[in-house]
Amino acid sequence: MSEDSQRSVVVERTATGHYVATNVRGGTIGFGTASDDGRGTEFTPVELLLAAIGGCTAADVDVATSRHAEPDAFSVSVSGDKISDELGNRMTGLEVTFRVTFPDGEGADRARAILPRAVTTSHDRLCTVSRTIETGTPVTAVVENT
Known part of the structure; x- marks a missing residue:
């Protein structure tokens, strides 16, 4: 694989069932599992x-x-x-x-x-x-x- 074809993100746990993905340019997006009450707004x-x-x-x-x-x-x-x-x-x-x-x-x-x-x-x-x-x-x- 060439350097130009490689894509990656790093996913880090912030709390139980909650994560942040970070791309190589520093962009982030939070996501997680559905909340216990089913009303969480994060994307799964x-x-x-x-x-x-x-x-x-x-x-x-x-x-x-x-x-x-x-x-x-x-x-x-x-x-x-x-x-x-x-x-x-x-x-x-x-x-x-x-x-x-x-x-x-x-x-x-x-x-x-x-x-x-x-x-x-x-x-x-x-x-x-x-x-x-x-x-x-x-x-x-x-x-x-x-």
Whole structure:
């Protein structure tokens, strides 16, 4: 692997069930397990996965369409079912739904016309997150001696 291809984050525990992920640029995001009362506002790891899928493909589609026209509205919903079966806990039925509207005008007409192709291209080739999930990349867990 080249230095340019490497991506990483460090996840640190801040309290029981609460964590902060830090990227190499110093950005942070807090997340955790669902609170005991079910009312916690932190994202869970599964919700972060859904956000990563939606964010990755949204960025691809935004770049492709907004060069023609600024959208009036741009929303991406990502959903799926968390199940537990003989394969363990996992998500199934993942679905990414785009809701994008553009104003009237020639540029907006071009943006509307390329929107379906941009979504398909992101799904089929560009979005690293969903491409990784769909190709089934193995994950290796390692425990370092401390």
